[in-house]
Amino acid sequence: MKKILSSIFIFVTAISLVSICAFANDSDINKGTTIDNITRDLKSAKLLKESDVIKIAKYHINNYLKNDIQTKGKEIVASRDFINLYDINDNLFAYIVPLIEKGNGEIGYITVGAIEDGYNVYEIFIDSNIVSKIKASLNEQSRFKESKLVFIPPVSYIIKANEGKNIKYFDISKKNEPSYMDITNTIDNNVDKIRKRYNKIRNNRNKVQLQNILKNSNTENLNIQTSQINYESSVDEEDVRLVNEAKGKFVPVTYGSTTYYGGSQMWWPDGSTKETRGCGPTAAANITCYLAKKDSSKYGKLYSPSSMSRADFLKHMDTLYSYINPGILGETSLENFTSNIEKYASDKGVSLKRVISSASFTLDNTATYIKNGLNSDCPVAILNLTLPGGDYEYAWHWMTITKYFRDVNDNRWIAVSSWGKRYSINYRTAFDAMDGDGDLGGGLMYFK
Numbered sequence: 001m002k003k004i005l006s007s008i009f010i011f012v013t014a015i016s017l018v019s020i021c022a023f024a025n026d027s028d029i030n031k032g033t034t035i036d037n038i039t040r041d042l043k044s045a046k047l048l049k050e051s052d053v054i055k056i057a058k059y060h061i062n063n064y065l066k067n068d069i070q071t072k073g074k075e076i077v078a079s080r081d082f083i084n085l086y087d088i089n090d091n092l093f094a095y096i097v098p099l100i101e102k103g104n105g106e107i108g109y110i111t112v113g114a115i116e117d118g119y120n121v122y123e124i125f126i127d128s129n130i131v132s133k134i135k136a137s138l139n140e141q142s143r144f145k146e147s148k149l150v151f152i153p154p155v156s157y158i159i160k161a162n163e164g165k166n167i168k169y170f171d172i173s174k175k176n177e178p179s180y181m182d183i184t185n186t187i188d189n190n191v192d193k194i195r196k197r198y199n200k201i202r203n204n205r206n207k208v209q210l211q212n213i214l215k216n217s218n219t220e221n222l223n224i225q226t227s228q229i230n231y232e233s234s235v236d237e238e239d240v241r242l243v244n245e246a247k248g249k250f251v252p253v254t255y256g257s258t259t260y261y262g263g264s265q266m267w268w269p270d271g272s273t274k275e276t277r278g279c280g281p282t283a284a285a286n287i288t289c290y291l292a293k294k295d296s297s298k299y300g301k302l303y304s305p306s307s308m309s310r311a312d313f314l315k316h317m318d319t320l321y322s323y324i325n326p327g328i329l330g331e332t333s334l335e336n337f338t339s340n341i342e343k344y345a346s347d348k349g350v351s352l353k354r355v356i357s358s359a360s361f362t363l364d365n366t367a368t369y370i371k372n373g374l375n376s377d378c379p380v381a382i383l384n385l386t387l388p389g390g391d392y393e394y395a396w397h398w399m400t401i402t403k404y405f406r407d408v409n410d411n412r413w414i415a416v417s418s419w420g421k422r423y424s425i426n427y428r429t430a431f432d433a434m435d436g437d438g439d440l441g442g443g444l445m446y447f448k
Contacts, residue, residue, distance in 0.1 A: 042091050042198055045115040052214055054078050056112050056120050057097045059213050063407050065099075067239065068415075069248045070126040070422065075102040078110070083134060085111070085151035086160070088187070088194050094122065094151050098131045106131055111155070117207035121411070123155045124424040137172040144168070153197050154384075154429035158183065200432070212409055238406040240374045241415075243294065245402040250379075250417055251289050255310040262286040262400060264420030267314050274318075277326035279418075280383075283398040284320040284341050285313070286417055287379045287447065291352070294377055301348040320344065334383055334443040337398075341447065352447050363431050366444060367412065370404050373446035382416065383442040384433050399423075401444075 048056075057078035065071040076099050083096040094113050101107045108126035113119050137159065138147055144161035150169070151157060159170040169187040187194070244250055253260040263285050265278035274281075292303035304319075305312035323344045324337060338354045345352035355373065359365040373380040380401040403415035404427070412427035434442035 042087055042089065042093075042195075042202075045091070045117070045202065047092060047114055048116060050080065050082075053082070053095055053097065053112050053114070054080065055214055056210070057099075057110050059216070060110060060121055060124065060411070061099070064405055064411070064413055064424070065124065068405075068424070069245065071107075074107070076100065076107070077102065079106075083131070083149060085114070085149050085157070087198050088150060088152070088160075088191060090148070090160075093118070093198070096131065096134065096149075099124075099126070111151070113210070115202070116210060117202045117204065118210075119153075119201060119206055119426055119429060120210040120213055122151075122153070122426050122429055124413075125421075126424075127421070134172065152194055153201055154433045155425060158187070209409065209411070213411075216409070235406065235408055235410050237408050238371070238404065240371045240405075241403040242290070242374055242379060243377050244290070245415065250400075250402050250422070251286050251293075251308075251313075253308055253310050253313045253420065260310070260420035261422040262417030262420060263313055263317055265317075266419060267310060267317070274321055278317070278321060279398040280326055280337055281321040281324045282317055283381045283400050283417075284324060284337065284344075285317040286400045287381060288320065288341065288344070289313070289316060290379050291447070299350055299352070301350050302345060302352070334381075334445055337381070337383070338445050338447075345447075355446050355448055361435065363412075363428065366431060366434075367404065367406070367427065369444055370401055370414065374401070374404055376446075376448060378446040378448060379417075380444055380446045382414075382430065382434075382444055384430065 061076050061078065065076060079098040079100050081098055084092055085094040085096060087093040092114050094111055096109045097112050098106055099108045099110060105128075107128055108124065109131050110124045111122040113121065134149070134157075138149060144166075145163040147159055147161040149157060150160045157172055159172055161168045161170065167184070168182060169184045171181045171183050242250065249259070249261070251260075251262040253263060263282045265275055265282045268274040268278055288299075288302040291299040292301070303316060305315055320341075323340045325340075342352060342354065355378075357365070357369055359368070370380050382399050382401050384397055384399075397418070399416040399418040401414050401416050402422075403413075405413040405415075413424050414427045414430060415422060415424050434444075
């Protein structure tokens with residue numbers, strides 16, 4: 001979904017492995033912690049040194065990025081030209097760290113946490129000149145006395161512009177096409193919820209994991225010792241991908257010389273109903289097209305167009321939109337999403353059924369579910385109903401998972417298709433969003 005109402009009071013039926021709704025799980029709030037206390041807690045957070053931020057970035061360069069399809073074989077370094085990311089109360093919270101390929105310049109960024117007990121990293125995005133575009137977005141608000149980039153977990157970037165008492169918030173999420181939609185009302189109406197989200201991130205587990213990364217950031221073979229982590233034993237590295245993902249592509253939609261990583265709802269007319277509600281149908285179009293192309297004898301009828309051009313793929317998206325028929329807030333039900341994809345397949349004469357699990361909704365169980373889907377060469381739909389809304393990625397949004405990665409230090413990543421691009425997200429942050437932090441949950445689903 002692209003835009004939502006600033007206040008939402010709905011009941012969401014979502015199938016997250018099983019039929020489940022994930023509601024608030026704010027343990028500190030339940031204990032009587034006030035918003036003021038949460039604010040003071042954030043102000044008291046200990047900040048990392050700049051050298052530690054570089055070490056964390058280097059760790060993920062030498063680990064996740066070393067064999068990722070977008071960066072394998074490239075010599076990458078982390079730039080010290082950080083962009084500061086603040087919380088909603090102007091406390092430093094994270095950094096955008098530019099990634100530089102030797103000989104070719106900027107190729108993307110990694111978002112690294114700035115506090116000692118938060119997540120060590122949130123997102124990696126590979127796209128040339130993207131940091132320059134983000135800086136241009138900040139400069140766009142020069143009419144204000146002061147502007148800064150605010151980061152809202154799990155992964156949302158907005159500009160906070162301040163001119164005396166006049167504070168405005170602008171979305172800049174469409175990184176390849178920066179926009180400046182005013183989302184001030186949405187932020188103002190959800191400010192207490194946002195503050196709680198920052199507080200939830202801070203915990204001892206994150207602190208210990210971050211310390212372990214710093215101890216081993218210069219280890220080239222990454223045979224990292226985890227004996228000092230008392231909450232779990234050492235884990236094996238896992239790298240699970242779709243067959244096409246392993247080959248460097250997903251759903252290769254073409255437009256001139258450009259090849260997209262799946263569909264984008266932004267191809268529908270700007271401001272149209274389909275654009276604002278179309279992320280669910282886009283994920284459905286990705287999934288059905290991928291299955292059709294991987295096994296034409298079994299699934300071929302799921303994709304009717306004659307080519308993979310953007311114009312033809314948009315026709316496929318239109319068809320899936322008519323089946324899913326999202327409401328005013330987009331498609332908020334995983335049950336409806338699932339049933340309508342099954343109906344579409346049935347109407348095409350294809351046997352396609354949801355795959356569910358009776359396992360409880362935990363980090364490890366959902367990771368296992370994702371791996372099972374990918375190992376079956378089936379893309380996994382992920383729904384995140386995190387509030388507040390706005391135009392930025394991941395919040396109130398459907399995506400398609402194409403890869404799962406876990407390193408020996410238990411950092412977990414998923415690669416996803418969204419907006420026709422490929423993003424790498426810390427899976428713990430994505431799971432926390434689905435698991436509820438005062439928001440409306442989410443879920444996962446794949447089909448065979």
